[in-house]
Amino acid sequence: MIFPPSFFDSMEHLPVHLPFEVKVGGPVQYRWMYPFERLDITIAM
Amino acid sequence: MPPNHKYKNNRNDFFVGRVEKDVAPPSLSGEEFHDVVSEYGDIMFGLQSDKQKFSGFGLNHIWVKRSIFWELPYWKTNLLRHNLDIMHIEKNMFENIFNTVMNVKRKTKDNIKARLDLVVFCNRKNMELVCDGSRVVKPRASFVLEKNAQLLVYKWLKSLRFPDGHASNISRLIKMEECRLYEMKSHDCHVFMQTLIPLAFRDLLPKGIWDALTEINHFVRDICSSKLNVDHIKGLKRISSRQYANLR
Numbered sequence: 261m262i263f264p265p266s267f268f269d270s271m272e273h274l275p276v277h278l279p280f281e282v283k284v285g286g287p288v289q290y291r292w293m294y295p296f297e298r299l300d301i302t303i304a305m
Numbered sequence: 306m307p308p309n310h311k312y313k314n315n316r317n318d319f320f321v322g323r324v325e326k327d328v329a330p331p332s333l334s335g336e337e338f339h340d341v342v343s344e345y346g347d348i349m350f351g352l353q354s355d356k357q358k359f360s361g362f363g364l365n366h367i368w369v370k371r372s373i374f375w376e377l378p379y380w381k382t383n384l385l386r387h388n389l390d391i392m393h394i395e396k397n398m399f400e401n402i403f404n405t406v407m408n409v410k411r412k413t414k415d416n417i418k419a420r421l422d423l424v425v426f427c428n429r430k431n432m433e434l435v436c437d438g439s440r441v442v443k444p445r446a447s448f449v450l451e452k453n454a455q456l457l458v459y460k461w462l463k464s465l466r467f468p469d470g471h472a473s474n475i476s477r478l479i480k481m482e483e484c485r486l487y488e489m490k491s492h493d494c495h496v497f498m499q500t501l502i503p504l505a506f507r508d509l510l511p512k513g514i515w516d517a518l519t520e521i522n523h524f525v526r527d528i529c530s531s532k533l534n535v536d537h538i539k540g541l542k543r544i545s546s547r548q549y550a551n552l553r
Contacts, residue, residue, distance in 0.1 A: 262448050262514050265426055266419035267405060271397040274389055275521075278528050280332075284385045287531050293392045294492060 321428045339381035342371055392491050395525060399494035402518065406506065407458065408449045409485065415446055447511055454509045459484055461505065472496040498525050 285291055316324055333341070345359045348370055359368055374380050404412035420434050420443060435442045445451070450458065463476045472493050478486055489497070497505075503519040510518070 262517055263405065264415055264419040264423050264429075264432065264446075266416075266422055267401065267414040269401075271394060272401065274394045275398070275524065275528075277389055278391065278394070281385060281389055282528055282533060285388065287533060288391045288529050289531055291388050291390070293390050297392075297491070 320426055335381040335383055335386065339375065342375055345371055347371070391525075391528065392495065395498045396489075396491040396494040398521070399489070399498050402502070402521075403486070403497070406448055406450055406510070407455050407486075413449075415449060417443065448514050450506075450509055455484060457509065458505050459486070462486070465501075467496075495529075498522065499529065 281291075282288065312319070314324060316322060319325070345368065348357050348359070350370070359366070362368070374386070380386065400412070401414055403409075405414045407413075408415070417434070420432060423429055424433050432444065432446050435444060459479055459481060463479045463481060465475050467475070473490055475486075475489075475493060475497075478488050478493075480487060499522070502522045503515070506515055506518060
């Protein structure tokens, strides 16, 4: 009972689903966006 | 949340006078979802369509369109239809937590409107707005750092050095005169969530709150670990819902 209710938008709820995703999809490193975000820079140039 | 958890009988701290008896809705499999979704027909979009809505909108569901992915023959057999990206989740969580704890103007989630909501929904007398003559005073919440504590955190961040390539140079992102942290890249947020959260707020926040934040830190670290153990993941599931309730 720490933060006020308005703290909790949908983003704070999403971690609840993450363990299932990890179970089904494997380590996050294969599914996250970092490499593509880097690639965006290359494409923009 | 297991049904026998003590928060389930809590009448005061979440919503006043309401006890949450419901369990989480069942998670449907792809096939079951397909059956539900295909009951709703197609909807025309655009200017010619006169704002159609699926029947039962607002009563049984709040769906406004059916994703075209459902037309793919294999979509219903996909185990994971949408991949939540931990990068964005971590970034948003970091921003919300940091801005709220550091009481950053216009960014904090603990604003006047939040306090007004508190009066309606919750029973937290120490956080309600106080009328002091003609002024309305927002009392400092327990999770917000005091001004000098904030300065300490910023000073500490200013002096931070990372190994080469680990994160961007966070000390460069601090504007000491404004007491602000600018231009965090999402990977910096990732590093902050993974390593710095417990260190930054240690001894500054009250113990219970620091514990909750540290638990989040452990959770994201476990989720992002490159070696996973099935039993461990089952534990994580339980932990994640507990943290959520803890913070709430």
